[in-house]
Structures are given as structure tokens and as C-alpha cells.
Amino acid sequence: MSTRITRREFLKGTALGVSGLALGGRVFADVQLPKTKPNLLFIHTDQQHFEAISGLGNKYLKTPNMDRLMKRGMTFTQSYSADPVCCPARACWFTGRAASENGVMTNGLPLDPNMPDLGQWLKTRGYSTFYTGKWHIPRRDNASGFTVLTSNPSHLGQHTDGVVSRSAQAFFSNYSGDKPFFFSIGLLQPHDCCYWITSHDHQKGDCPYPSIKDELPPLPPNFHYNVKEPKVLAEHLAKLRSKREWTDEFWRYYIWSYYRMVEMADAQLGRILDALEDSKFANDTLIVFTVDHGDGTAHRKLVTKFFTYDEAIRVPMIVCLPGSSGGGRLDKEHVVSGLDVAPTLCDFAGVEAPPDIRGRSLRPLAEGKSKEWREFVVSECLISGRMLRTPEYKLVAFKDDPVLQLFDMRNDPWEMTNLAEEARHAGTVADLRKRLAEWEGRLKVNS
Amino acid sequence: MLPYSLELLSDRLKGIHVPAEPFDPNGEWVHDYSIWNSARAVDAKSERLGSLKIHRKLMPNGNIRLQVTEIAGLAKSGSGVMKAGVSCKADDLCTPIQWKTDSDVLDQQGKQVDLTAISVSRKADDLKVSGLLSSNWSLFDAVQRLPFDSKTIEFTMLEELELVRPGQKLSSGATADLELGGRMVKLHSFEQIGRGILPITYWLDENHRLIIATGGRRSYLLDSVGGGKK
Numbered sequence: 172m173s174t175r176i177t178r179r180e181f182l183k184g185t186a187l188g189v190s191g192l193a194l195g196g197r198v199f200a201d202v203q204l205p206k207t208k209p210n211l212l213f214i215h216t217d218q219q220h221f222e223a224i225s226g227l228g229n230k231y232l233k234t235p236n237m238d239r240l241m242k243r244g245m246t247f248t249q250s251y252s253a254d255p256v257c258c259p260a261r262a263c264w265f266t267g268r269a270a271s272e273n274g275v276m277t278n279g280l281p282l283d284p285n286m287p288d289l290g291q292w293l294k295t296r297g298y299s300t301f302y303t304g305k306w307h308i309p310r311r312d313n314a315s316g317f318t319v320l321t322s323n324p325s326h327l328g329q330h331t332d333g334v335v336s337r338s339a340q341a342f343f344s345n346y347s348g349d350k351p352f353f354f355s356i357g358l359l360q361p362h363d364c365c366y367w368i369t370s371h372d373h374q375k376g377d378c379p380y381p382s383i384k385d386e387l388p389p390l391p392p393n394f395h396y397n398v399k400e401p402k403v404l405a406e407h408l409a410k411l412r413s414k415r416e417w418t419d420e421f422w423r424y425y426i427w428s429y430y431r432m433v434e435m436a437d438a439q440l441g442r443i444l445d446a447l448e449d450s451k452f453a454n455d456t457l458i459v460f461t462v463d464h465g466d467g468t469a470h471r472k473l474v475t476k477f478f479t480y481d482e483a484i485r486v487p488m489i490v491c492l493p494g495s496s497g498g499g500r501l502d503k504e505h506v507v508s509g510l511d512v513a514p515t516l517c518d519f520a521g522v523e524a525p526p527d528i529r530g531r532s533l534r535p536l537a538e539g540k541s542k543e544w545r546e547f548v549v550s551e552c553l554i555s556g557r558m559l560r561t562p563e564y565k566l567v568a569f570k571d572d573p574v575l576q577l578f579d580m581r582n583d584p585w586e587m588t589n590l591a592e593e594a595r596h597a598g599t600v601a602d603l604r605k606r607l608a609e610w611e612g613r614l615k616v617n618s
Numbered sequence: 619m620l621p622y623s624l625e626l627l628s629d630r631l632k633g634i635h636v637p638a639e640p641f642d643p644n645g646e647w648v649h650d651y652s653i654w655n656s657a658r659a660v661d662a663k664s665e666r667l668g669s670l671k672i673h674r675k676l677m678p679n680g681n682i683r684l685q686v687t688e689i690a691g692l693a694k695s696g697s698g699v700m701k702a703g704v705s706c707k708a709d710d711l712c713t714p715i716q717w718k719t720d721s722d723v724l725d726q727q728g729k730q731v732d733l734t735a736i737s738v739s740r741k742a743d744d745l746k747v748s749g750l751l752s753s754n755w756s757l758f759d760a761v762q763r764l765p766f767d768s769k770t771i772e773f774t775m776l777e778e779l780e781l782v783r784p785g786q787k788l789s790s791g792a793t794a795d796l797e798l799g800g801r802m803v804k805l806h807s808f809e810q811i812g813r814g815i816l817p818i819t820y821w822l823d824e825n826h827r828l829i830i831a832t833g834g835r836r837s838y839l840l841d842s843v844g845g846g847k848k
Contacts (some may be wrong), residue, residue: 215654233813301733320734321723329816331669334698337721341736356643366835367816369624379622380809404633432834434814438781487800540844555767567701571769 181266185455209296209493210456211353211516214443215264217257217305217362218327218476219462221485223252223433224341231388232430235485236441238458240460243498244491245537251560253486253509254551257362258446260509262308264438265289267513267528269551276554281310283617287525289353289513290316291352296522299350301342304335304357313337318347328359328368329435335574340446344585352452355510358439361432367425367447372414378424387423391470393585394422400576401569403553404478412472421532422469429468457519459512470585479558479567480586481578484550490515490537505536506560508548527615547603549610559607566591566603575607621794623807623832626656627839634829634839635799641825643762645838648673649828651838661805667691670765670838672758681715682706685754691692696725702779704755710771712756716741717779724829738780747782754778757810758838759790761820762828764807766790775812786812791819798829805829 222229229247237471240246253263262275265288270276274283283289283601288308294300294316302317304324313322320338324331339356347350400408440460446587447453448538463486467473470482477483488507491498510530517524518532535541546563555570565586567576577591577600590596620628634811643670653668673685683705716739723734742751750773752760757775768790778833791807803823810818810833818833831838836838 318732320731321692321698323694324690324698325667326693327667327835329836330653331690331692331698332722333700334692334783337698337700337736337778338731338734340721341721341734344736345733363835370835380811382787383811426815431814431816436816438777438783441782442780546645 183244208351214460216358218466220465234437240489248490249505249506250488255464264512293353298353299348301354303338332439336442337340339443343446343450343477360436378422388426401572401574460489462486505544506548641827650841654837656837711752712759783814
């Protein structure tokens, strides 16, 4: 363990402004990691849209604490949930295996009892493991792998995220074990938007608060869209839309409210980071921050998740190395996945990853030591759907459905034009389908 | 038709007891609130989530002392308890001056969960917050002393005396005549809008007693009162 540094010293070491963020792939020289095993801090929020961070240029909310993490670490902007809904995404984090392998292919399905989770794995490999907050992996008691401070404390982040962050604050003040720790903290916000939405189903009228009408964010560029979709996806999205016929202004009021919930999560994150920085662990703790899935946030007149458009499936991902070196970098090029969480944490811990893990360690990218990287990531969705994402393209395919989607993500980031049926892209589609088939062929799916 | 901020509480309103007795918000008082998950009938039934007790005391130096206990019930796993002793100015926002908070997590048997206890002592002067300052608990006192037609106040709020929420505005709001606890009651409101919160509406009776504070899915409904009688 390192000696304690003061918060002022810490901030001085990380005080690189957002304007100083550089493009990914830049190799920097002076990353010095502790010689002993670092502590591992895994912080996750729930249902946070990939652009809902002020440090990424979003001027409709303020997230000073997520911005702090950005200034301290490497932010991966092309980061994808392994399966854009709560239970599957989380099971993928903690097993490193695809949802179709670990069994949690949708909310409520049980995790394969024979598959170790990160708590169990690291606990038997030299780490003390702790958990507080949302867990939400069915039929897996996190007490089997973690010392639990709070677990699934409620379905309302507004009510219990404060308890979760206070328990984390207390942990950093009280932990005196001689082993390094792996501490996973699950904040629930901005997931409360789900209840905001159901409370306003069938709502008529405009924003009920006249004083904020000038502050309402604009509608997204793909609020209206017309894209051919696979049947399962189209039917699911139609169902998502069926309950609300909000006015344009009310949609904007939803976005405004959603951003306030992101700010709630950010404030709790601030308490956690303050406590870490004021503790003796400030200088030897790796931080991984990510989100299980995004939220529709009015894109395509959609809310919530369970779909393959970026609004739901793309998520923030920030890796902060122990200590204060090498921060403030933005990686816009490499595609990364929630499946990368487990191998990343194991890599920094200096232990082998669980068997048949599907992700890759982000350590070489976070340390700026490598530009070599995978060509694509695959995410699963709605059980029969797959999304394959390269730095350039996104292919979406559902089992036994002839309708494919191909998007040119560099020139069409809002996914407004499906290129799959254009003859000039037939080769690209065939190539990506081949890669997807190869990826699926490697999975060990338990019947 | 219910005001927007009370629509989510429609199934709870008739159960609220509003004391008929006079109330002196400038005196000493104790208010007990239940914390409810606000829900519409089409959504889910509301559920009790926890409790808040605030005891306001007058200090010899003219300041106010708030003794606060807030308990957040945790599904299947006990509760999160936070206690605070706060010295505040007797000004419009009950500005916190210095405080001590104690927080821990209790399991289902009421036993403290290891590693979760922490005490924090701070002074407002250490925070370097510009402009006016209040706290979420101070506001339960402040709104009771503000005139119903008060001008908008801009301030920074400390939630749980720690989480900084700048850019808050507190404004007088609508009135409503509602049947509460079997009798018609005229309620006056203040509306709080700002960063990091969903709009909070404070509903007070004509004696300036805070009956309901509701924002997002969390609502504080008055259970009982003590002290403060003229």
C-alpha cells in the first residue's frame, strides 16, 4: 500500500483540463504502477447514456465528478454493453462470458451456477472482496464472493444511492486489512428514469414547470427516423413506444429530468472519490467506471433499453490507473466491451482471468503501451439478436430474420441509414456476417 | 384535479393527518415524516421507504440547532441510518454553520454492518461555496418561516450536508384545497428547482406547517408533530 497523499496533492497530479484530452492511441512514457498489487475499485451506474457526461461536451448537465475521472484516466468513447439490459450486462461484467454462455440472456434468468464471478475469483487469489449497491444477477448471492455492505438496497436510486455511497465512504475510512481489496460499487441512478417514465405514460400536455422551458435540451437529431429493422427489434420498439404520445416539449422535459438523475449519480460518485482521495488508498487503487446500458433519451422517440441502437447499447467506460499519471486521454478509436471488465481487473491484479473469457484486458490501451487491438466487439440483445461493431461499421442481425442492419458509424453516427441492402455494401455485410459466425462458433453455450 | 406534484401521491393524501392546532415555526418543534415512494395507481402502489425526524431547538446565541435522524429502509437488507446535529443561522434558508453526521448500515436484525460506520464533522466555511447556502434538512425549517409570497431565492444546497447541489432556486408556488385526513385543508407551496434534483414541492398548511415535501419518486409526508404550539 502506498503512503497517504492529500486531496490537494492528488488533484494537483490530475489537474489536466478537458481541453487537454488527446485522441486515443497516443503512447505516453511515464506510467508507473505500484510494484505491489493495486486495489481494484469498480464503480458502475445504471442506464446512463454514453453522452450524459459534461466532460464529453454535453452542456445540458453538469457531472463534475465523472469529469474528474476523465481527467484522471482513459475514456473509451466506443464502449459497448455486452447486452443492453441490467441483469445480462452485469452477468457479463462479473463472468467475462457472453450472456448466451453465462445463461443471463434477459432479466431474471439465472446465472450458470458453475461459472465463477469476479468476487469468487479474486477472493481466492489474494484479494479481499467487497460489494455495495446494485448487484442484480439472478440466483447468484453476491455474498458467495464478496463481503457485502449493502446489496440491491432498493429499486429507487434516489432513495438509497446515498446509503450506498456513504457505505463506500465508510469503507475507505475503516478498511485495514493486509490484503489489497476489490471493491465493487453499484449506483442505481439514473435508472429511476424507468419509474419517471411509467409515471408519465399517457401523459398529455407540455412541461409542467414554465420556469425551465428555456433550459430544456433540444430533441436529438434522430428523434424522427425511418430505418428498416429486424422483426423482433421492430416489434419490441413499437411496444416501447406504444404507451406514450408525448408532445415534443414533454420529450424535452423527459431529457431534462433524465439529466438531473445523472447528476444525482454524479454527486454520489463525488462522495466516493472524495473518500478514496482522502484515504490511504488514494495512490494505489485502479478505478474502472462504466455503465450496464444506456437509455433511449428521446432518440427515435424511445426510452429505456433492450435495443441495439447506440442510445441503449453504447456506454461510458473510464479506466484510471493507480496514482495520478497518464490521465485526461480520450480513446475514440478502439472498440471495447463490458466483457473487457473482468480481464482488465484480473490483469491489473496480476492473476489469470477465468477460463474461456471473451473480453480483453484494457490495460495496454489504458497504459498507452499498445495500439494493437481487436477488430470488433459483439454484443447480444433480446436473446436472438447480435450487434457486431468495428471502428467503422455496425452490423445488427437477429436469428432467422433476413432483415439485417448495417450502419456506417463514422459518417452516420445517429444510425439513420441502413446500408445492408445496398449492393455496394454486400461485401462488407458478408465479411461482418462471417466474423460474427466465427465469434458465435467460439462460444460454449450450455443447452 | 390534483396539482402535478401531488398526482403521484393520490393514494396517500387521504391518510395524511393535518393538525388543526396553531403552529409556531419560529419556536421549538419536532416533526416526524414517513418517506414514501410516490407512485400512480397505473404504475404501482406507493410504499413506505423510511422515516425522517427533525427536532428544531433554539440556541442561547440566537442560532438554531437541528437534530435529524433519517432512516432509509433497504429492501431485504435492513436500513441505512444517518443522524446529524446541525447548527444553523436563524435566517431565511436556515443556513448550516457547522455539523456532525453519523452514518451506518444496519442488517435485518438491527446489527451494524462491519465497515459501514462513519462520522463526519465539518464547517460551512471550509466548503468555499459562494452565495447562499442551505441543506435539504434546513429547507424543512426554512420553508415554514418564509412568507407564502416570498421572492425567489437562489442558493447552493448541501444534500446530507455533503453533496453539493449548486444552482438551486426556491420560489413560491401554487395553492390547493385538498381533502386531507377527512377535512378540507388549504395548502400553500414552494417549488425548488436546480441541478442534481428533480423539482421538489413543499406543501404547507395555513399555519405554515410543512405537511408534504415531494420530488421525483421520494415524498416526505407528515406523521406527527410535537412542540411549536402557540
